[in-house]
Every structure is written in structure tokens, then in C-alpha cells.
Amino acid sequence: MLIMDAVLENYDVTGFALWPVADPPADHLLVLSGRLSMQERGTVMAVLTNYNNSDEPVSARSLQNGTWQIRQLLSADRVIAPGGIRIQDTSTGVTAPPGCCFGLENWRDWLDWQNGEEPWLGHDPTPRAERNDTTIRLWPDTELPDGLPIELPLARLPHLLSSVRTQLVAFLDSVEEWATRYAPSLGDALVAKLDKDLAITAPLRGHQS
Known part of the structure; x- marks a missing residue:
């Protein structure tokens, strides 16, 4: 049986404290789907915000603000996500x-x-x-x-x-739920940004959804 998953590398969350994150799996590859726990969703958002943040200097107060991290992600030209298929x-x-x-x-x-x-x-x-x-x-x-x-x-x-697209659509729904708790004012913008930059909900070429 062949199984294909979209996975995110998660080496980059040690010491992250702006919101709860999960311990990484042994292979440091987290499958993106609607089955992620709230802590695993936090891990995904920690990886994405750390990976895509600019080098712009910020105050210590800003670094303690998870909303600032999300705003930085939203300002990226295109979200880059370490991992793949x-x-x-x-x-x-x-x-x-x-x-x-x-x-x-x-x-x-x-x-x-x-x-x-x-x-x-x-x-x-x-x-x-x-x-x-x-x-x-x-x-x-x-x-x-x-x-x-x-x-x-x-x-x-x-x-x-x-099947990968279906999993990613469910993941996107779970991000919306996560954002209502940790970045409620930015939830809609976050979902739209990830959908666009990671090419999630658009139909697949040559395949009927």
C-alpha cells in the first residue's frame, strides 16, 4: 500500500515559549492534517513563524508577543515551509x-x-x-x-x-481553530495566507475534487 503525506520538518522549536508546542516526533517530520493536537498545531506555527521571520530588529516586549510573530508571517512575500511530500x-x-x-x-x-x-x-x-x-x-x-x-x-x-490536498484542507481548518485561541484578530488573514502560499485549496490540474 502506498501512502503519501505532506510533512513539515520541525527541528526549529527548541525553547519556543510564545504558545504551547509539542515534542517533535523521532524523525522530526510532522504530518499536516486535521488530526493534529492543539500543541502540534502550535509546533507548526512556531516552525513557520521562525522560518519566515525577517531580520528586522524588535523590542524584547515584541518578542514576548505571539501576535507579532503571526504578523511577521503574514508580511512574508511567500511562506516557505521546510518539508514536502x-x-x-x-x-x-x-x-x-x-x-x-x-x-x-x-x-x-x-x-x-x-x-x-x-x-x-x-x-x-x-x-x-x-x-x-x-x-x-x-x-x-x-x-x-x-x-x-x-x-x-x-x-x-x-x-x-x-489525498494530500484533502489532508491539507483539513489542516487549514485546524489552523483556524488554533488562531481563535492564540491570534484571534488574525485568524482569517492567517488561513488565507497559508492557503494561497502553500497552494492548498485550489483544484489539482487534471483531477476533479
């Missing part, structure tokens, strides 16, 4: 995590496979992929060339990406 084959136990610098904001690039193109999937780990007329063969890392690949039928790709 993780795909797992439960029948073989092979997992291909997102490569560094791919970015969750680029998750729709996986659709390029349908057009005969090969999207860049990041580095460290650096996935290696081969495509024929019907299948993508994906190795998790070119540093481990002898491992089993994940066999991804092209015909299943739209369905798998649609």
Missing part, C-alpha cells in the same frame, strides 16, 4: 522522505510527472527517480543505490495527491 510503501517498508530545500510550498510539483517532466525533489537525502510509460521508480537516496525502490504507478498519482 513523504511517500511510504507499507508492503516493503520503504519510505522516501522529502529532500532538503524542496519545500512544502512546492508539493504540487509532483504533478509534473503527468506531463512527462521530472520534478526536482530536493537533496540530503537526494531521491533518485526513473519514469517509464506507466510507473515511477523512486529510491529514497542516491547515497544508497542498492536499496529497494518505491514503485508508484502514474495512474495512482492523481489520487495520492488528492
